[in-house]
Amino acid sequence: MGENKPIFKEDFLWGGGVAANQFEGAWDVDGKGVSQDDVVPFVDLKKATDIPVFDSRESIEKGLTDTVNTYPKRFGIDFYNTYESDLELFQEMGMNSFRTSIAWTRIFPNGDEETPNEAGLAFYDRLFDVCLERGIKPVVTISHYEMPINLVLNYGGWKNRKVLDFFVKFAQVVMERYKEKVEYWIIFNQMNSALTDAYLSLGLIKDEEEDIELAKFQSVHHQLVANAKVVQLGRNINPHFKMGSMNYEMQAYPATSKPEDVLNTVQSDHAQLYMSDVMIKGDYSPVMKRYFYENNIQLKTEAEDATVLKNNTIDFLAISYYLTTVRRAEMGNMLDKIEWNMDETTRNPHLETSEWGWQIDPIGLRIALDKLTIRYNGIPIMIAENGIGYRDVLTPDGKINDDYRIEYHREHVRQMQEAVLDGTNLIGYHPWAPIDIISAGTSEMEKRYGMIYVDQDNLGNGSKKRYRKESFYWFQKMIKTNGQELDF
Numbered sequence: 001m002g003e004n005k006p007i008f009k010e011d012f013l014w015g016g017g018v019a020a021n022q023f024e025g026a027w028d029v030d031g032k033g034v035s036q037d038d039v040v041p042f043v044d045l046k047k048a049t050d051i052p053v054f055d056s057r058e059s060i061e062k063g064l065t066d067t068v069n070t071y072p073k074r075f076g077i078d079f080y081n082t083y084e085s086d087l088e089l090f091q092e093m094g095m096n097s098f099r100t101s102i103a104w105t106r107i108f109p110n111g112d113e114e115t116p117n118e119a120g121l122a123f124y125d126r127l128f129d130v131c132l133e134r135g136i137k138p139v140v141t142i143s144h145y146e147m148p149i150n151l152v153l154n155y156g157g158w159k160n161r162k163v164l165d166f167f168v169k170f171a172q173v174v175m176e177r178y179k180e181k182v183e184y185w186i187i188f189n190q191m192n193s194a195l196t197d198a199y200l201s202l203g204l205i206k207d208e209e210e211d212i213e214l215a216k217f218q219s220v221h222h223q224l225v226a227n228a229k230v231v232q233l234g235r236n237i238n239p240h241f242k243m244g245s246m247n248y249e250m251q252a253y254p255a256t257s258k259p260e261d262v263l264n265t266v267q268s269d270h271a272q273l274y275m276s277d278v279m280i281k282g283d284y285s286p287v288m289k290r291y292f293y294e295n296n297i298q299l300k301t302e303a304e305d306a307t308v309l310k311n312n313t314i315d316f317l318a319i320s321y322y323l324t325t326v327r328r329a330e331m332g333n334m335l336d337k338i339e340w341n342m343d344e345t346t347r348n349p350h351l352e353t354s355e356w357g358w359q360i361d362p363i364g365l366r367i368a369l370d371k372l373t374i375r376y377n378g379i380p381i382m383i384a385e386n387g388i389g390y391r392d393v394l395t396p397d398g399k400i401n402d403d404y405r406i407e408y409h410r411e412h413v414r415q416m417q418e419a420v421l422d423g424t425n426l427i428g429y430h431p432w433a434p435i436d437i438i439s440a441g442t443s444e445m446e447k448r449y450g451m452i453y454v455d456q457d458n459l460g461n462g463s464k465k466r467y468r469k470e471s472f473y474w475f476q477k478m479i480k481t482n483g484q485e486l487d488f
């Protein structure tokens with residue numbers, strides 16, 4: 001297919017994606033403050049009888065003083081200390097970009113300080129310098145599930161408009177500091193995960209909210225305004241910046257051809273894409289306005305908001321893509337049951353499922369890219385995450401035969417080729433992850449996504465030595481052909 005004609009752009013970003021809170025470790029050094037994720041303990045879900053609650057004030061406060069449980073996101077894979085040798089491996093793999101996030105708590109440990117923490121800023125200076133020396137462009141997420149716990153406990157998270165100002169200040173500080181080193185900015189990771197994860201996305205403590213739905217919509221509104229303000233600031237700081245933001249993309253299929261199922265599917269797309277509609281089109285969609293009106297959801301807004309949103313839309317849309325879902329009329333309104341397709345009602349019988357219940361669907365990626373391209377008039381799209389969690393085995397001779405991962409990425413890149421030929425303006429692909437890191441959802445190490453293996457278990461035991469997996473070599477060869485050849 002298209003052997004001779006290049007499919008991907010010459011400057012296509014072949015990278016890998018990670019997040020500070022899942023891999024840097026060093027959670028309490030050089031002035032770093034405590035973040036939301038630092039208080040989430042490891043729980044062996046296989047043995048747990050009840051699904052633990054991590055987002056209550058009680059569990060957070062326990063996390064602040066607990067000396068018994070293990071908190072894996074505190075140690076990550078120690079990248080804070082190993083970044084130079086890890087980046088050497090990334091370069092060897094052929095990566096020309098690296099998506100990571102700046103930990104808010106390294107820069108403003110409590111979120112509400114007047115001045116930033118110089119030691120935190122200096123760390124990212126060093127990190128980005130090493131990236132650039134190795135020909136790797138940093139693609140930087142400003143907010144990735146890691147707000148200072150102080151803003152959760154003492155300000156009520158994103159529903160408080162003050163948090164918007166704190167965040168904009170943080171973003172301004174980092175954009176000014178790294179204006180010569182970073183070109184691509186992803187302001188929010190997966191903003192639409194707010195619909196399902198009010199704690200990590202919005203810093204809300206569910207039990208303390210009188211009306212959690214209203215609190216979520218209000219918080220998202222603040223994130224949308226913050227997003228637009230950061231776009232505006234970024235453009236002033238450096239007109240060459242590429243300002244983007246991110247959604248998770250979970251393509252929905254109707255369970256049957258019954259019109260009611262199809263309608264529910266279309267509506268659920270409107271719900272999943274409501275934040276990107278605002279970020280790209282500059283206003284809430286008619287469908288969302290109608291939903292707010294009919295459900296008596298009254299957002300508190302300020303006079304400037306409409307203009308700020310309208311005038312500061314993003315340059316590119318970043319997406320994560322892992323799985324698809326199934327909708328049927330009985331699921332209720334478009335916002336009901338928008339959750340990762342983890343229960344039987346959303347299962348697709350035509351797809352294979354990973355050990356963690358995630359359904360594998362490369363063709364869904366092409367469908368999603370084509371859909372977004374049409375909906376957003378050809379906006380540049382960056383794949384910021386895509387990967388498969390697997391329990392890899394390290395053989396005694398130091399090998400990891402992860403054919404399943406090669407197969408996974410190969411088939412997704414194949415569908416990216418198709419989408420580009422269909423007209424998608426695709427600018428980059430960042431597998432999650434170039435290296436094994438702690439899982440966001442389950443805080444495990446054993447749910448591995450990397451192309452580089454880290455010898456460490458769920459509790460942080462192990463040599464931490466890095467090993468190249470088979471997928472490392474596949475990715476390396478594929479990048480050398482700029483994604484033209486996939487079968488090695």
Ligand code: BG6
Pocket residue numbers: 019022189190248320385389432438439440441442447
């Ligand atoms: C994405 C998040 O939703 O999924 C990442 O942005 C996360 O932070 C990734 O790691 C994979 O999820 P998990 O729970 O398997 O780590």
